[in-house]
Amino acid sequence: MAFSTLVLAAGAGTRMNSTKAKAVHELLGKPMVRWVIDAAKASGSDRVLTVVGHEREQVIPLVSDTTIVVQEERLGTGHAIMVARAELEHYAKKGASLVVLSADTPLIKEETIAALVETQQGTGSAVCLLTHETDDPSGYGRVVLGESGQVLYVVEESDASPAEKEVTLCNSGAYCFDLPLLLSNLEKLGNANAQGEFYLTEVFGLFVKSGESVVAYCTDASEAIGVNDRLQLAEASALMQKRINTAWMLAGVTMLDPSTVWIGPDVELENDVEILPQVILSGKTSVARGTIIGPNCRIADSAIGRDCVIEESVILESELEDQVDCGPRAYLRPGTMMKQGSKAGTHVEIKNATIGIGSKVPHLSYIGDATLGDDVNIGAGTVTCNYDGYEKHHTEIGDRAFIGSDSMLVAPVTIGADAMTGAGSTITKDLPEGALGLERAEQKIIRGWVYKRRREKEEGKNRKNEKNGR
Ligand code: UD1
Ligand code: CA
Helix, strand or coil: CCCEEEEEECCCCHHHCCCCCHHHCEECCEEHHHHHHHHHHHCCCCEEEEEEECEHHHHHHHHCCCEEEECCCCCCHHHHHHHCHHHHHCCCCCCCEEEEEECCCCCCCHHHHHHHHHHHHHHCCCEEEEEEECCCCCCCCEEEECCCCCEEEEECHHHCCHHHHCCCEEEEEEEEEEHHHHHHHHHHCCCCCCCCCCCCCHHHHHHHHCCCCEEEEEECHHHHCCCCCHHHHHHHHHHHHHHHHHHHHHCCCEECCHHHEEECCCCEECCCCEECCCEEEECCCEECCCCEECCCEEEECCEECCCCEECCCEEECCEECCCCEECCCEEECCCCEECCCCEEEECEEEEEEEECCCCEEEECCEEEEEEECCCCEECCCCEEECECCCCECCEEECCCCEECCCCEEECCEEECCCCEECCCCEECCCECCCCEECCCCCCCCCCCHHHHHHHHHHHHHHHHHHHCCC
């Protein structure tokens, strides 16, 4: 079942109203063109060619694992194939198949591509085209069938007669061609149509006229959606979200409200993970068994261990071992390592730091560029003052150290094991093991000061009233 694939990604995407090329717009964090190329590769395509054109400097870096063909002038989908002709000739030995896909049809599945190839090759047809039925066919080319249900031709909407517009069988824009037959018909394509473009879709009628067989493979409309504008982009994203969430739920992940959970294609979840509403998991993120995430969390490129509880938090490029407690409202920035049983609590920000086994940072703290040993307790409001305006400095805190609330730890500084800082202290000198670091002005006590002040204020008010004759 050998075949090559050509992905059309040169169009301007005018209807997106964007400075970005249409092909680079994302579905769950992955560019549309990537979804299509990855599906082609997964279906067993020997090689993939990508036709780029409009804003191609944005597209090329995303498709560098494919052979790139540049379409300088965009004169239609048929023209895109003509431009690739020289490259395609290399593979056009007798019986070779070419799959053609559009970068704006990102929901196509690998098994559907394989089915297109199988059907085209199995029937020895000139082409197998993908079709779908929909109540709202607007924007799609219509597939016109003959009396015995055979494909006669495809007509673009802008060229369709009222009767043809009534047809609800749509061309989904994915095909498997007999490559030599496609190439030998290319020069017959014209551009005498409403859009003045060379339509690839004209070739089906040409095949039929020359007695070649054209077959169709029908799929569900949810797989065939073409993304031409932002409404369709949102619709396609929601369909992909549903597909991914369904697979994870069937694999044993609980979701309270899957419609508000967005999981990227490279995320790995173990069973018995529980996801509450409003959660976005993206990039290379993994979550182990028994962990509860949400509500309101965003986790990107992070590894989360077993039985963690993560609530209303943002976690980026970090690692959490088992039984870590995070949030509500913690912000773990890149380079955070939370060891087993540790805690990052409410309004806590941690960056480039290791929090040792069982250590706790429960409230209102900033820990940056630091290494905490095991069983450390960080009091509320503690700040590692890691930046002197020029460079970042490191803070080291030993096992079982107890940092009093509102301690300012001016880095570079080392707090020894079992050491303690007094609440409100600004620590600028290293603390040896087991020592207390205290930096505090002596407290004064002025007895009765409040009552005296109240009396003075009261007397002042009375005098003012007398003066005003009240
Ligand atoms: C196309 C089909 C239509 C089908 C629909 C399915 C044609 C003429 N029409 O219409 O029958 O129902 O897809 O979604 O093929 N492209 C190029 N170079 C060009 C023009 C387009 O690479 O010169 C690329 C676009 O970037 C896009 C794809 O080809 O990825 C399809 O082009 P688009 O303009 O979106 O075609 P539709 O009008 O959607
Ligand atoms: Ca389209």
